[in-house]
Amino acid sequence: MNDDIPFDKSFSLLPDQVQEVAPGVRAIAADNPGPHTFKGTVSYIVGSGQVAIIDPGPDDATHVAALLEAVRGETVTHIFVTHTHRDHSPAAARIKAATGAQVLAQGPHRLARALHTGETRRLDASADLDFRPDVALADGETVSGRGWTIQAVTTPGHTANHMAFAFKEANLLFAGDHVMAWSTTIVAPPDGAMTDYMTSLHKLARRSELLYLPGHGAPVRDAPHYVQYLIKHRQAREASILHRLGKGAADIPTIVRAVYIGLDPRLVDSAALSVLAHMEELVARGIVTTEGPPSISGIYRLA
Numbered sequence: 001m002n003d004d005i006p007f008d009k010s011f012s013l014l015p016d017q018v019q020e021v022a023p024g025v026r027a028i029a030a031d032n033p034g035p036h037t038f039k040g041t042v043s044y045i046v047g048s049g050q051v052a053i054i055d056p057g058p059d060d061a062t063h064v065a066a067l068l069e070a071v072r073g074e075t076v077t078h079i080f081v082t083h084t085h086r087d088h089s090p091a092a093a094r095i096k097a098a099t100g101a102q103v104l105a106q107g108p109h110r111l112a113r114a115l116h117t118g119e120t121r122r123l124d125a126s127a128d129l130d131f132r133p134d135v136a137l138a139d140g141e142t143v144s145g146r147g148w149t150i151q152a153v154t155t156p157g158h159t160a161n162h163m164a165f166a167f168k169e170a171n172l173l174f175a176g177d178h179v180m181a182w183s184t185t186i187v188a189p190p191d192g193a194m195t196d197y198m199t200s201l202h203k204l205a206r207r208s209e210l211l212y213l214p215g216h217g218a219p220v221r222d223a224p225h226y227v228q229y230l231i232k233h234r235q236a237r238e239a240s241i242l243h244r245l246g247k248g249a250a251d252i253p254t255i256v257r258a259v260y261i262g263l264d265p266r267l268v269d270s271a272a273l274s275v276l277a278h279m280e281e282l283v284a285r286g287i288v289t290t291e292g293p294p295s296i297s298g299i300y301r302l303a
């Protein structure tokens with residue numbers, strides 16, 4: 001199923017070692033590998049002398065120390081956060097305390113939709129509910145430092161508050177978890193939403209940046225082309241779900257088994273949430289029906 005996307009699973013960064021990955025951009029990976037984080041969260045330092053940090057990462061003292069060591073003798077003026085998952089935003093507080101830098105993001109963590117009656121928030125453990133930016137950025141807003149200009153690009157889908165950041169002078173985009181070379185992203189309701197995710201992909205497909213620096217894994221090269229692969233991949237998954245429902249009504253575990261062949265067992269719950277995200281969209285479009293609001297335990301059938 002994933003074979004159509006030209007994934008790049010290479011990764012050259014060692015934990016908490018600094019490496020220049022593009023002109024004016026240094027990368028430092030946190031030591032938090034896992035099924036959702038790949039080799040670890042990648043934090044970026046933009047500029048030199050007076051710098052910005054993109055995604056300071058998890059609340060990990062070693063990673064924070066490595067970031068502060070990397071900018072020793074420099075001034076951190078801005079901290080940009082792509083989204084409020086615990087592997088991206090919590091270290092902002094420590095970096096801010098150490099440097100006095102301003103924290104900028106779309107906003108606090110929020111859901112893509114209201115909770116349904118009786119629904120619990122499955123992903124609370126992964127959300128950084130304490131995060132509050134000093135400055136809430138709007139779509140298209142630009143922020144300038146010495147030698148760099150960052151433009152905020154709202155890209156909801158993975159989370160409702162997800163933001164990518166365009167580095168104008170280098171014509172590259174910090175893509176957060178929205179577009180990554182090693183894997184597709186997780187779109188898990190109620191934090192994420194499939195309609196938003198697809199809209200955000202189409203939005204990036206119209207942009208000029210060829211290089212994306214993501215929150216996990218290697219840079220994405222030929223990015224607009226890669227984004228088209230991601231769009232086609234989700235369309236193919238939707239077609240597979242509809243194909244399965246064409247054989248009769250099914251619940252989400254049944255659909256996951258039919259659609260995700262060879263899935264890493266650690267990702268079954270995430271896959272179920274991705275299918276739920278598709279169901280929310282298909283029900284909204286009137287293509288699929290279920291009883292009550294789409295839920296993880298619902299039975300789905302073609303309308």
Ligand SMILES: [Zn+2]
Nearest residue numbers: 083085158177
């Ligand atoms: Zn995330």
